[in-house]
Amino acid sequence: MPAMHRLEEVRENFRFIVSEVTAQVELTRRFYDQPSRELMEKISSRDDYVDNLKSVIEEQSFDRLMDPRGIERAKVVELRALTTITANLERIADFAVNLVGQMGHLIHLESSRLMDFAPFFDEVLVGLDNIVAALDQRNSNKAFRICQCEFNLDKLHAQTFAKVLQELEHNEHRGDLVTIVFISHYLERMGDCLLNIGEALIFVLVGEKMKIRQYQALNDTLAASGLESSVGQVEFESIWGTRGGCRIAAVQDPRPESSSPVLFKQGVAKKLAKEKENLELWEKLAPGLPPKVWAFQEGEEGEGSILLEYLPGCTMQDLIINGDDDGLAVSEHLLEATLGKVWWATKEARSLRPDFVGQIRSRQEAVYRMHPEFQTKPVSIGKLRLPSFNDMLDALEELEPELAAPYAMRTHGDLNLNNVIFDPAGQHLHFIDLHRSAVADCAQDVSVFLISNFRLPVFDPAVRRRINSVMGRFLGFALDFAHNIGDDVFQARLALGLGRSLFSSTRFEMNNSFAREMHLRAVYLLERVVAHRGKDWSQFKLPRQTLIYP
Amino acid sequence: MSSTTNRFRHESLQDCQSIMNYLTALKDGFESGALLFSTDGRNLVLKPEGLINLHVEAKRKGEEIKLSLKMRWNEKKGGEDPEDQPLLIEPIKAG
Structure with missing residues (x-):
């Protein structure tokens, strides 16, 4: 019968494998700065050591689990997590070897600006660096930071991919460009492993299995x-x-x-x-x-x-996605009743100049970092002149004062689907995240709410139909309200607000075709407002089809 | 500073009314004999002439409709008018 290994021995080997894999990634990073045969050999020979450590940890863990004297649940949980993390660490080490191999396929682009993988390595190292600390300090904040690496690495990969696609148009070294995508992909896969590691740590620290699809969503x-x-x-x-x-x-x-x-x-x-x-x-x-x-x-x-x-219930987003039609209908009704009542009670006559253009400008950098292809230049087709996006913003800024809201009222400030909670037991509605609440233009809340529906990355036709009908009803409510208070430039102002929200939402959307869809719709809405310049704003009709997808 | 390019692409959303601006721009181009496409100071000038192959395709797939118009022609080199060239018939070489 094999010797019984104490948990402490497993922990010690675990710390070894973490530091060994960290060293592998650091060496790979150095190799990318300055490739050499010596480093290459060092990295591939150390990989065997990582594989051995993994086997040792597995064996020790299984021995411990088989202890006939039994084992506490907390220890089972920890051992389970340690083996999961170990397996993922070993994959990261394998990817490091793959990364070194990929460098051999690069012929021309060593010094290209596309070759800047330092941010990827930084992110992977932050993840690795937090593992032991998260465990020793029982710090789930650090575990979440590890999970976040996955989303940061995905984003970096998406950016590299977009750059390569652009580059493919005129760069003749296509083989190298494909290699760059592979490199970026291996680094991105390290992120997948880090997410598994972070989830395993959360399991140990919280005692609950939590699947973290997206850090943002979790928040x-x-x-x-x-x-x-x-x-x-x-x-x-x-x-x-x-x-x-x-x-x-x-x-x-x-x-x-x-x-x-x-x-x-x-x-x-x-x-x-x-x-x-x-x-x-x-x-x-x-x-x-x-x-x-x-x-x-x-x-x-x-x-x-x-x-x-602590408010019991679920968000309106859950109601839409999970298809709770009854709950959804009641929550929509309560939402309209609440907003109608609050807006009506708090409205003060004053002219409020919208600042949607300013809000778009402040988000441009973040949007273009994610989607560089959205930066448009002026275009002409024959006599037809199409301004660049920035020129269009200049034109909108000039006409924005004409679209001033006649009333200010108490707004939520961030009225997205996730900030509205419905409690089915008590049939109550709740608002959360009210820190941005202000006396402002209700078109702000209306556009944020509508686009928080539109941007849901769910493409199941039944859910999409539900999203479209929620938006349709809410838009109807908002237009009625605006009509009743005599806000006759509301539709044009809302078009700007919707354009703003569609545009800025793309910075969180990694699905390129959906992001492009949102961007095209934002531009279309803003163009319609520009095209109406010089005409009677009360006659502007918001193109509703912009909100219907697909 | 403007330069030339061999490729132009532009994608946007339009409606039945606003799309007329694009169609009119193309129509005017064919009438005047030159179509100018320009982005970021890079120009592509097309001079349609001679025979133009026009391919019209319309299809419906569920709710998705696609209408495509494709025009293809060859640009003559050296400015010779094909009308002035005699027609030549050459025997086919064996092999």
Whole structure:
């Protein structure tokens, strides 16, 4: 019978394999800076050592699991995760060898600007660097950072791919370009492994299996519902990074008489104070709509934290995707009733100049980083002159004051499908993420809400039909509201807002053809507004077909 | 500074009304004998002449409709008018 290995021995070998694979990636990175035969041999010979370590860890883990004296569940979970992580580390090491091999296929482009793979290596190394720390410090924030590597690497791969496609048009070294795609793809596959590693770590730290499809989506869910209810039940003190620069965690309500979890947010005190103020303001306008604020604390150095009510239910996005038609119908009805009531009650007559063009400009850099092909130059076909996108923005900026909103009202500020929660048990609607709420133009909320529907990357015809009908109904509601308050330039202003939202949403969309579809529609909407220049704005008809996809 | 290019591509969304601007631009080009396509200062000038092969294709696939117009012609080299050339008939060489 083989000797029993203690868990500590497995852990020790695990630390070895992490540092060994990290060294492999570092050497590969050095090889890409300065290729040499010596380095190449070093990398391929070390790969055997990684393979051996993997076998040793597997054997030790299985021995430990077979211990006739039994083993605690927590240890089983850890061993399971360690073997999963080890297998993925070994794949990363294999990819490093593949990467070295690919360099041999490059003939002409060694010094090309396309050859800048440093950001990929940086990202992989950040992931590897966090593994042991996440485990030793029981820090799930670090585990999430590892998961995030996958999405960052995907993005880098998409950018390289786009650049290569452009380059293919005029660069004669096509073989090299194909090799560059392979290189980028191997690095991207390291990201897939890092995601598996991050998920395995979360399993150890949280005790729940969580499939992280997209970090952003996870944040959205967290921000929306506090946590998955199953995870919310356990005492959970991990901290996540969020888009808004706040850290969020769901924890047990510290008050002994209560067992319902609350939402805990940490971040810049000023921002959280603003959120608290907005939440209280909304509570007055529509009692029960926002989460209740249990506590707010200002810490040192501008840090603060806030304890919020955990809202049960699911987001409107879940309702649309999962096909809960009854829930969806009620939530739509409640949403219209709520907005109608709040907007009507808070509207003040004042002329509000829209700033959709400014918002587009501020997002251009991020959009073009993801989709460089969207940067258009002026085009002519015979006598037909088509301005570049930037020239079109100049024209829109000039006419924007003509589209001023006649009323300002209390807006959500980020009214996307994930920020509206429906509680089917109590048939209640809730708004979350109100930190951007302001007295503003309701066309902002309307366009954000509509495009948060449109941009859902779901192409199942039944879901798409549901999305189209939700948008159709909501648009009908918004147009009625605008008509009733006498906002007769609303349709033109909304066209700008929709163009803005479609344009800026492409920066998160890695599916190129869907991103292009959104971009073309944004340009079409903005062009229609420019084409109406000099005419009566109250006669402008929003081209509704722009919102119907496919 | 403008230069020449051999390729021009442009994609956009249009509606039945706005697409007329494009069709008119093409129609005017055929009438005047020169079609100019330009992007970012790079020009492609086409001078349609002689015989033009016109391929019209329309199809419906479910809800997706596609209508394509393709025009192909050869640009004559050296400016000789084919009308002035005698027709030659040569025997086919064996082999």
